[in-house]
Amino acid sequence: MVPAVLVWALLGLLLNLAPLRLTALALIVAYGLYYGLVEAAGRPGLAAPGRTWQVPSGWVDRTPPWRRILVWGSLLGPGFATRNPYAGFGLLPLAVASVGNLGAGVAVAAAIGLLHAAGRVLGLLRDLRAVASADYLQSVMRSLWWRRLDGFALLFFTGLATMTIALRW
């Protein structure tokens, strides 16, 4: 979780150095509308950012434990270099950029990093407990359910960002 908070806080710093608030909100509208409709309708569409990214196996296979912990902690924890099938993850940096204030942007980004990593830990613990009864088909069905939910959440953010732009600009 510590690398996740640090990496996200750095991202929050970089994304709030320039005034990107309006641009970020407009991108949230477009991104949320496209991927929201695609995911909610269960259609293939363009691959979500991060759908094909993952830590190369050569970085962790047959390496000392300390290196494995370092790679998995620093890359998997923040969530940028690991495969994520849900487009909702791509909206998070845009939400950080929409803050438009350096201090608040860093705080929001750090909180997002912490909560995302905490969610991953809870999900993995749940998977570990359910592994005996889980099969591949069940896992795919769960993934499809989460994808639809992610689509509705993206459409929610489209509406939220649209209203924010309409009332502030």
Added chain:
Amino acid sequence: MAVAATAAGLAVGWLASGRAGSVATLAMVMAAANGYAKAYSP
């Protein structure tokens, strides 16, 4: 459902009086849910 989700976002944005912080605040909820859901990825 898609229309209802978008309308809900519009309504929350209106209730929050267009505060840009509302997007960031709710993004934190999405971050936690995304991390939890990713663990299910086959």
